[in-house]
Amino acid sequence: MLGRRGALIGAGAMLATAAQAQGRGNWPDRPVRLLVGFSAGGPTDFAARILQDPLQHLWGQPLVIENRPGASQMIAAEAVAKSAPDGYTLFLSTSTLTANPAVFSKVPYDTIKDFTPIVIIYSSPTVLFTGPDQPYRNVQDVIAAAKREPGMAAATSGVATSGHFATEMFMRAAGIELTHVPYRGATQALQDVMAGRVPITFSTLSGAIALAREGKLRPIAVAAPRRTPSFPDVPTMAEQGIQIRDTSPWYSFMGPAGLPQPIIDRIVRDVQGLLKRPDIVRRIEESGGVVEGEGPVDFAARIPREIAINTELARTANIHID
Template identity: 75%
Template sequence: MREKVMPVARMHVTRRGLAALAALPLAARAQPAWPDRPIRLIVGFPPGGPTDFAARILQDPLQQAWGQPLVIENRPGASQVIAAEAVAKSPPDGYTLFLCTSNLTTNPAVFTRLPYDTERDFTPIVIVYSSPTVLFTGPDQPFRTVREVVEAAKRRPGMAASTSGVATSGHFATEMFMRQAGIELTHIPYRGAPPALQDVVGGRVPITFSTLSGAMPLARDGKLRPLAIAAPRRSPAFPDVPTIAEAGFPIRDTSPWYSLVAPAGLPLPIRDRIAADVQGLLRRPDFVRRIEEQGGIVEGDGPAEFAARIPREIAINTEVARLANIRIE
């Protein structure tokens, strides 16, 4: 009897093994390789601005690398809070990405409440490039150096300085510059960079801190005069313009950066694939040239470096916001 039972048992095991083997291709098909459908790239600002440019410079080469459409979706408002909330609430499947700026680390410092947790609700992937904050003056102003601006501000306490808005990189740079130089400026926040720059061009405001990418056309046409780069190194677009530290007034780098972020929980193979593909683009001379033509400086920090940078910048921004009493309700 035992000899008759054993073959039946063996046959039973063999059939189970065959069934398991037959099921493997089905499991593989149930979890297709990423990507197999279009990917959303959410941008927290309107079309046509520096952030939108950063998204569009990535769009074509990444579509070619991934074999799927990369659909740009502009969701402007509230210093990219609206866009960030939408990303934080999206599935972490690699089909929703966020082309975000350094507002990611300034918003926690200035907003009383946010509908997401910056350090918990996102997967940092890669920082693509930064655009240095620059101290500009108008062509009819007498200033040729940063020190001349400081001397004028000491003679005229409360001299006006425009920026593109409250809690922007320009605002943070203005506050730190005042403290470093021992001067008092009257901060005039505008609704965006164009009107802030135009009032400097027209001579109504003597100076502004603005991103180079936003001011590049006016600077190239001689309608704005760059005095100093508020970044660790000079810009390839204006190599003769010193850094603000070289001019004798070192302040923390406030250059906004443009990065790719995903919802928290993004699978590591997808995260690493995206980071590697973008870092590959940053080694291409033609791609780097397009960034530098817009006043950008290539970065390339990957997931680990990017993740470490976020809490560090939040802490610094929080201290600057506290000293300058910058709050948004």
């Protein structure tokens, strides 16, 4: 009897040791799903696919990208939050994650408790653009025009986007009144700015870089702490006398809460290593991005800080989505 009990205990210990070993060193031993909360072809999808092939090579397993668009990425986020914390379901998250709790009355997960922040891949600066036929060459030109014409229109890709937050902060910092004109996505907003129907827009560089390079949009200020390599001659908002918080969207890997530390460490090491490769850096910068590589400790601290800032701004500017 004792021998049988000892054998059972020994077998249980072996199974536990095997499970721990899998968490430490054998991950992944099957395909990994990467959920993306937006449609294929956009900036978020690009952030997933730029690392797909090199990570598959490093991991020896397929990295399967699943696009689950809708509800400001909350559909994909909820699926990840409810998945097993085994490293086989990951989330290509964006900074929308920290805006949603500030503007939606109900979010189907706890943004802080239900996820494991892993690593930020890159960010894309929010930039103040105007049309090529507009007279504005800098921020002060826009401020002067807005003071002459209170309520001047400012387009964005939608309510509670990085462009919307930047617009609200710009108004308060500059002491001007703008009329926010939200569109259903960046494409139509940028088209109307190019055509002169709306004079200005705050837009992510990744969504507008091709048009700006073609001269169809004029970048006049970077709403980020530093200039962008894509347009090094365009000064920041701060350099032009206006201090606003950085609203640059970021793109990251996250997992469900409770992800084992060895898996976190593996993903961070592999992603940070890839972000040092010149070919990957070049592709990110050509798309309008800025390489980040921020690891889990700093990333985890960023999330509640951004939620608090976004919540206060949403309250002040009366930004909400039912």
